[in-house]
Amino acid sequence: GESVGLHLPTLSVQEGDNSIINCAYSNSASDYFIWYKQESGKGPQFIIDIRSNMDKRQGQRVTVLLNKTVKHLSLQIAATQPGDSAVYFCAEPSLIFGKGTTLSVSS
Amino acid sequence: NAGVTQTPKFQVLKTGQSMTLQCAQDMNHNSMYWYRQDPGMGLRLIYYSASEGTTDKGEVPNGYNVSRLNKREFSLRLESAAPSQTSVYFCASSVTGANTGELFFGEGSRLTVL
Numbered sequence: 107g108e109s110v111g112l113h114l115p116t117l118s119v120q121e122g123d124n125s126i127i128n129c130a131y132s133n134s135a136s137d138y139f140i141w142y143k144q145e146s147g148k149g150p151q152f153i154i155d156i157r158s159n160m161d162k163r164q165g166q167r168v169t170v171l172l173n174k175t176v177k178h179l180s181l182q183i184a185a186t187q188p189g190d191s192a193v194y195f196c197a198e199p200s201l202i203f204g205k206g207t208t209l210s211v212s213s
Numbered sequence: 214n215a216g217v218t219q220t221p222k223f224q225v226l227k228t229g230q231s232m233t234l235q236c237a238q239d240m241n242h243n244s245m246y247w248y249r250q251d252p253g254m255g256l257r258l259i260y261y262s263a264s265e266g267t268t269d270k271g272e273v274p275n276g277y278n279v280s281r282l283n284k285r286e287f288s289l290r291l292e293s294a295a296p297s298q299t300s301v302y303f304c305a306s307s308v309t310g311a312n313t314g315e316l317f318f319g320e321g322s323r324l325t326v327l
Contacts, residue, residue, distance in 0.1 A: 115253075140315055149217075149303050149318030150256070195255065197316075201246075201271065205255035 114207055121213040125183040129196035129204050134177060136198045141170060141181045144193045144206070153181070153194075186211050215239055219304050219319035226294045226326045234289040234322050236304030244307045245287035246271075246316065247279060249300040256303065262287055294326045 119125050131139070137158040142150035154165045156172050156179070163170050169182040183190055186209075193206040217238045226232055238245065246261040248271075258271030262281040276298060278290045287306075291298055301323050305316040 142316075147321075149305075149320050150316070151318070152315035155315065201258050201261070203248075203256040205253065 118210045127181045217319035238306040242306035246305040248303045
């Protein structure tokens, strides 16, 4: 069946490092993906999205890469800050969420 | 602008009791969703409403019912609560249906069933 998963449940980085969070999907027909950030005790919030006609999309300090050949996408956070500590989900296409990666940033 | 508002934020029930989680959005969105979030399981879709007057089952609908009361409100009802329904519940809305844009989430309702 369809699934969206993240490779690692946790990721620990130092402040200022670049972070890379990965996500694999199984439905080759998926054409739209969203990354969400969920801070402790709050609901998920939109970070960035990408459509399948793109390989890369950049936002403020975040970049999403999509590799349709291997059905993989990644979220890159530049110069990670303590405020980036949260759980990150990829979602496809709004109904199916991955299990999330917990990003911990130490200063 | 409140966005998506859920009530109550916390609730404790005994097995077999019933309750309704309320959700309202003030963004004039057409689509609304109910998810549950359990440790290590991520977000799982319970029910969704693509537009006013329609509802559809998601991945884990058993034990739940929903009502799309109007365009703003989408409620989730547990008729006979079970300990397995202990979870954090999130309501969300989007402009139109899946595959078209981001979801806006409420702050969540933490439910404990004893």
